[in-house]
Amino acid sequence: MSIRSFWDGKGLFETHELVTIGLFAAGAKASALVIALVGGGMNPLTMILKSAVYSALLVVLLAKVPKTGTLTLANLVGALLAFFLMGQSMLAIPALVIGTLLVELFIKAIGGLERHPGYAILTVALSEFVIRFINLGVSYLMVREQPQLLVMVVVVVAFSYLGIIVGLVGGYFMTRELRHAGLLQ
Amino acid sequence: MLKVKGITFAHAHSQKKALEDVTFMLLEGQGLLLTGASGSGKSTLLSILAGLYPRFLHGELTGEFTLDGVGQDDVAVWSSRVGFMTQNPEIQFIAGNVEDELYLTLRCREISGQKAKVLVEDRLKVFGLEAIRENSVFQLSEGQKQKVVLASLTALKPRVLLLDEPSANLDPVSLEELGRILKVLVSEGVSLLIADHRLAWLRDITKQILVLDGGKISFVGDFESIKGKERRKELGLREIEKPVLKDLERIEVGKALPYDPKNLEGPLKENSSIIVENISFSYPGGPAILEDISLSLPSGKVTALIGPSGRGKTTLAKILCGLEKPLHGQVLFAGEPFPADESQVVLQNTDHQLYMSTVLGEMLLALGGKKTAQACKAMGILELFNLHHLAQRHPQSLSGGEKQRLVVAVGLARPTRLLVLDEPTSGLDGHNLTLMAEEIKKTASSGPSVVIITHDLELINLSSEYLVELG
Amino acid sequence: MQDFSSKLSNSSRGLVELSCETRLLLTLFASIFSLIFSDVYSLAILLFASAVYLVLETRLKTIVIVYIIFAFMAGIAMLCAHLLGYVLSGMRSQSPIQALLPMMRLMISVNTIIPLAINARLSGMVNSLNRLKLPGIIKLPLLITIRFIPTFLNDLRQLRVAIRVRFRGRGGFFFWVIRPFLWWRVFFMPLVVRLIRSADELAMAAELKGLSSDTDFGREKLVFSKADRLVILLALYSIMAAFLARDFYA
Numbered sequence: 001m002s003i004r005s006f007w008d009g010k011g012l013f014e015t016h017e018l019v020t021i022g023l024f025a026a027g028a029k030a031s032a033l034v035i036a037l038v039g040g041g042m043n044p045l046t047m048i049l050k051s052a053v054y055s056a057l058l059v060v061l062l063a064k065v066p067k068t069g070t071l072t073l074a075n076l077v078g079a080l081l082a083f084f085l086m087g088q089s090m091l092a093i094p095a096l097v098i099g100t101l102l103v104e105l106f107i108k109a110i111g112g113l114e115r116h117p118g119y120a121i122l123t124v125a126l127s128e129f130v131i132r133f134i135n136l137g138v139s140y141l142m143v144r145e146q147p148q149l150l151v152m153v154v155v156v157v158a159f160s161y162l163g164i165i166v167g168l169v170g171g172y173f174m175t176r177e178l179r180h181a182g183l184l185q
Numbered sequence: 186m187l188k189v190k191g192i193t194f195a196h197a198h199s200q201k202k203a204l205e206d207v208t209f210m211l212l213e214g215q216g217l218l219l220t221g222a223s224g225s226g227k228s229t230l231l232s233i234l235a236g237l238y239p240r241f242l243h244g245e246l247t248g249e250f251t252l253d254g255v256g257q258d259d260v261a262v263w264s265s266r267v268g269f270m271t272q273n274p275e276i277q278f279i280a281g282n283v284e285d286e287l288y289l290t291l292r293c294r295e296i297s298g299q300k301a302k303v304l305v306e307d308r309l310k311v312f313g314l315e316a317i318r319e320n321s322v323f324q325l326s327e328g329q330k331q332k333v334v335l336a337s338l339t340a341l342k343p344r345v346l347l348l349d350e351p352s353a354n355l356d357p358v359s360l361e362e363l364g365r366i367l368k369v370l371v372s373e374g375v376s377l378l379i380a381d382h383r384l385a386w387l388r389d390i391t392k393q394i395l396v397l398d399g400g401k402i403s404f405v406g407d408f409e410s411i412k413g414k415e416r417r418k419e420l421g422l423r424e425i426e427k428p429v430l431k432d433l434e435r436i437e438v439g440k441a442l443p444y445d446p447k448n449l450e451g452p453l454k455e456n457s458s459i460i461v462e463n464i465s466f467s468y469p470g471g472p473a474i475l476e477d478i479s480l481s482l483p484s485g486k487v488t489a490l491i492g493p494s495g496r497g498k499t500t501l502a503k504i505l506c507g508l509e510k511p512l513h514g515q516v517l518f519a520g521e522p523f524p525a526d527e528s529q530v531v532l533q534n535t536d537h538q539l540y541m542s543t544v545l546g547e548m549l550l551a552l553g554g555k556k557t558a559q560a561c562k563a564m565g566i567l568e569l570f571n572l573h574h575l576a577q578r579h580p581q582s583l584s585g586g587e588k589q590r591l592v593v594a595v596g597l598a599r600p601t602r603l604l605v606l607d608e609p610t611s612g613l614d615g616h617n618l619t620l621m622a623e624e625i626k627k628t629a630s631s632g633p634s635v636v637i638i639t640h641d642l643e644l645i646n647l648s649s650e651y652l653v654e655l656g
Numbered sequence: 657m658q659d660f661s662s663k664l665s666n667s668s669r670g671l672v673e674l675s676c677e678t679r680l681l682l683t684l685f686a687s688i689f690s691l692i693f694s695d696v697y698s699l700a701i702l703l704f705a706s707a708v709y710l711v712l713e714t715r716l717k718t719i720v721i722v723y724i725i726f727a728f729m730a731g732i733a734m735l736c737a738h739l740l741g742y743v744l745s746g747m748r749s750q751s752p753i754q755a756l757l758p759m760m761r762l763m764i765s766v767n768t769i770i771p772l773a774i775n776a777r778l779s780g781m782v783n784s785l786n787r788l789k790l791p792g793i794i795k796l797p798l799l800i801t802i803r804f805i806p807t808f809l810n811d812l813r814q815l816r817v818a819i820r821v822r823f824r825g826r827g828g829f830f831f832w833v834i835r836p837f838l839w840w841r842v843f844f845m846p847l848v849v850r851l852i853r854s855a856d857e858l859a860m861a862a863e864l865k866g867l868s869s870d871t872d873f874g875r876e877k878l879v880f881s882k883a884d885r886l887v888i889l890l891a892l893y894s895i896m897a898a899f900l901a902r903d904f905y906a
Contacts, residue, residue: 015796057848261868537817
């Protein structure tokens with residue numbers, strides 16, 4: 001494989017898979033943003049709901065493109081989109097990529113996404129946990145002189161992870177139904 | 186020459202064959218019309234010929250197809266020789282504006298930047314797109330979107346163009362323009378395979394007709410051989426003459442109403458029309474879409490709402506149903522403000538209107554109340570729309586025409602004073618068009634005002650008594 | 657369809673117009689250097705520089721609106737932090753100046769985010785994306801992401817209208833409160849179906865076009881204007897000044 005081919009990801013993903021990953025990353029980010037705008041960013045119900053929708057979409061994505069690296073790429077694209085359009089912090093991106101990739105490699109080591117439908121849920125659950133942990137680290141750097149602000153961040157993170165769990169359950173049932181409808185192979 | 190030999194295809198997880206032993210030839214510079222009932226396999230055949238099997242079309246395919254003796258290789262290479270325009274051209278756009286879209290199409294084929302720029306200019310000129318070159322592709326009309334797709338496809342000098350229901354969302358003016366463009370392409374030697382339900386506009390473009398029925402070719406001939414009404418009915422086809430609007434009673438727009446709706450009394454008040462009084466509308470910061478519109482929509486009748494795209498037909502429908510608030514004016518019924526809760530609107534895009542896991546569940550949700558009590562009624566409505574055999578299917582697994590019938594059936598399920606249907610027949614064959622028109626008339630006769638927004642003159646002739654023209 | 661990109665493009669125009677790359681670079685600088693510094697003088701210099709940049713790039717009305725929203729949110733956060741300080745005395749910050757530092761960092765980021773977000777245009781983003789020479793494996797999904805957002809927002813609008821039509825007269829808010837599963841189905845199912853269909857359709861369009869991860873699709877070459885160069889230079893000077901201030905006051 002040439003350096004150029006490797007750089008362009010040839011052999012890792014097909015064009016249609018890259019399109020699907022990009023589209024789900026956009027859908028997940030945009031729906032979370034719309035829910036936050038409609039319900040108010042600091043509303044606990046909004047926090048739960050937007051995380052639920054986000055994680056359910058990721059579960060469906062993994063059912064559609066069950067490959068190691070799918071979630072890493074989706075998270076990376078989502079973070080870059082947030083950076084380009086909203087200037088969201090870029091500092092967490094390297095850690096986010098490494099964290100998600102490690103989770104995906106762990107799942108690969110225990111049999112891969114194809115082995116059991118539940119592994120998609122486990123992948124999202126673990127990676128979202130790792131991402132939140134990293135985000136807490138970045139938040140600490142931002143507010144290190146006034147650590148009580150971090151307590152609020154922890155509360156927000158806890159609510160959003162609760163939403164992730166709700167979304168994983170929803171995503172599981174959704175995937176089953178989409179297979180029945182013939183929309184997922 | 187495109188040679189199709191013995192194509193047989195069954196979708197994954199399906200016992201039924203979607204296509205069976207389809208064989209035909211498409212010569213250079215020839216136009217061929219592919220028609221037949223909804224779900225007869227037209228789109229599947231086009232997808233296969235566009236090179237989308239096996240990546241996007243899952244199932245088992247036998248038979249072969251070749252272009253000038255060469256079979257399909259890579260999708261990208263094949264698609265530069267056999268161009269494909271889908272029913273919804275917007276989905277084919279990748280870039281943000283018209284010029285970028287054309288440029289991207291050429292760069293994907295590894296045409297150098299300088300050469301691509303020259304070709305883009307040429308296509309913009311040939312297709313009359315210069316004035317909108319910087320426009321966002323999402324803001325174009327349906328006709329303009331099709332032009333952009335055709336401009337990008339023809340820039341690659343394809344031998345064959347496959348067009349899937351190109352007339353489905355076009356108003357008569359845009360349809361005529363598309364017809365002119367296609368005629369020029371045929372005269373330049375491009376072969377056209379067009380799948381469509383509307384036949385009349387294609388009379389000068391496609392000499393040959395191929396009818397599919399249940400995946401098999403049931404008829405091959407020309408327009409002359411389907412001249413007889415009975416023959417067309419037998420094949421489930423639409424009219425072949427350019428439809429002319431029958432003599433409908435026109436409702437004047439913008440004129441003062443013949444009476445003061447607030448002073449109605451007695452029986453007139455009970456059996457009144459829905460009155461639109463001096464309605465104006467524009468989006469914040471945008472141009473006026475409706476200006477001082479007044480009209481009346483008679484109860485118990487079907488009224489067709491027509492006019493060129495962008496003249497505010499859908500906006501007026503949204504105002505009637507309380508989905509948009511007018512800047513001025515009001516909608517009245519029996520002298521009182523019309524309660525929006527008593528209206529129903531069936532929108533064009535079916536995907537947004539189907540929620541449940543079965544067709545029957547969808548109908549039960551629309552009917553409300555206890556499921557056991559409503560099950561018989563729900564099945565009855567499904568039967569009227571020829572959907573009863575699909576009651577346990579997932580709504581999202583239905584074909585486009587079946588979904589369209591289901592959302593209309595859902596809209597008709599609940600009693601209402603006003604029913605608005607937005608392009609309810611864009612993907613329907615002759616048989617289902619007649620069925621739909623009958624149900625619309627039957628619904629109107631039970632009391633409500635029914636308004637159909639449509640470009641489909643055949644539907645208007647079959648169902649409507651009144652006509653409102655905007656613009 | 658009312659386009660997302662056109663909405664953005666009609667928004668705030670400031671005194672100068674910078675390239676997308678310059679805005680991205682300044683945002684990157686802001687996120688990195690606001691974290692590096694932890695003294696009030698350095699952060700004040702960066703805050704001043706970012707505020708000048710904001711005024712140059714954005715209309716005053718937009719700045720005022722965003723600042724009011726930010727002040728409201730920051731006020732709530734400060735109040736909560738203050739209350740927590742009483743409850744958990746060990747978490748109280750050492751001085752009022754130190755309590756200001758997190759807010760200064762946030763302000764620096766906000767000042768650079770506003771011009772980027774307000775002036776983002778989809779077609780411009782596509783060209784910038786191509787010029788950034790990202791790996792194809794990232795560039796292609798990112799291109800699709802940018803392409804898809806207007807379609808997705810339009811889908812959301814249509815979905816909202818369809819839900820309003822279907823469920824009106826059914827008891828309003830209370831109807832949904834006692835039916836969370838129906839809410840999930842009605843809102844989420846069509847959304848996921850649209851996503852899957854759009855994914856298949858766009859993937860098909862991309863393959864038919866011959867688009868791949870190594871396609872070079874940008875039409876415009878990067879041209880750094882005088883304003884771009886000047887602003888980047890001033891940003892670098894500000895960072896240097898912040899370093900000097902930190903060392904000097906240390």
